[in-house]
Amino acid sequence: MAIGTPTSIGTASDLSSIGSDPLVITTTSTAVVGDEIIVMITGRGSRSWASISDSAGNTYTSMGSDSSGSTNTDTKAQTYRAKVTAQLTSGGTITISNSGISAGGTLAEAVMVSGVTNATDSTGSGKAEDVDDLEPTASITLVASSAIVFASVVQETGSAPLFDEAEEWTSLTGVDAAGATGLAMHTGYRTFDSSGSKTYAPTSGILVEWTCFLGALEEASASGLDFLPLLGVS
Numbered sequence: 001m002a003i004g005t006p007t008s009i010g011t012a013s014d015l016s017s018i019g020s021d022p023l024v025i026t027t028t029s030t031a032v033v034g035d036e037i038i039v040m041i042t043g044r045g046s047r048s049w050a051s052i053s054d055s056a057g058n059t060y061t062s063m064g065s066d067s068s069g070s071t072n073t074d075t076k077a078q079t080y081r082a083k084v085t086a087q088l089t090s091g092g093t094i095t096i097s098n099s100g101i102s103a104g105g106t107l108a109e110a111v112m113v114s115g116v117t118n119a120t121d122s123t124g125s126g127k128a129e130d131v132d133d134l135e136p137t138a139s140i141t142l143v144a145s146s147a148i149v150f151a152s153v154v155q156e157t158g159s160a161p162l163f164d165e166a167e168e169w170t171s172l173t174g175v176d177a178a179g180a181t182g183l184a185m186h187t188g189y190r191t192f193d194s195s196g197s198k199t200y201a202p203t204s205g206i207l208v209e210w211t212c213f214l215g216a217l218e219e220a221s222a223s224g225l226d227f228l229p230l231l232g233v234s
Helices: 225-231
Strands: 007-014 023-026 036-044 052-054 061-067 075-083 093-096 106-113 119-128 138-142 147-156 183-192 196-200 210-219
Touching: 007 023, 023 106, 036 093, 036 147, 036 183, 036 210, 052 075, 061 119, 061 210, 075 119, 075 147, 075 210, 093 106, 106 147, 106 183, 138 147, 138 210, 147 196, 183 196
Parallel strands: none
Antiparallel strands: 007 106, 023 093, 036 075, 036 106, 052 093, 061 075, 119 138, 119 210, 138 196, 147 183, 147 210
């Protein structure tokens, strides 16, 4: 079964200075059993997002995170995934734990994708702290010959950046809360039919502090031969 086209099923932002309340995404489409849900979360480096749950009872696990630092002037990105075992209907909720003092709040987007079976996840990231001469970029190394990679970029900016998407990548919805939070999140994805090192490098036209996180779902072949290199077998 081929990997389907991802669909954004909701976004949310918490603009408070103290993120003690959960952030709730209300879904705009239905994720059926067998789909994967990807939740991309970004915010300040001082924020903590320890868990996610949804109204259907699906189980979410963190794929990883990275940050440009740990203070409320830094940026941070984290991605979660869930294999849908109970249908999450339109109008359902995805709840993100949200803690830590942060002047910039939290931004999040949930995406669903079909056709992902027997997938393992892998990650890559990039970041720049107090650097004004770099555009966002991140790399990831894929082992499988079939994969989909989700990208999130959070930038510290007083105005929403107008991203030119990286070649052959497709933009998702993202979250524009720059005017209220000093942050903006851009999201995108790309499917691959080959293994090896892959790079994500959109351009925004502004040079500010940023964190970029890549989360991949890699499809194991029926024989599992794609993953023999992980075992030291060529």
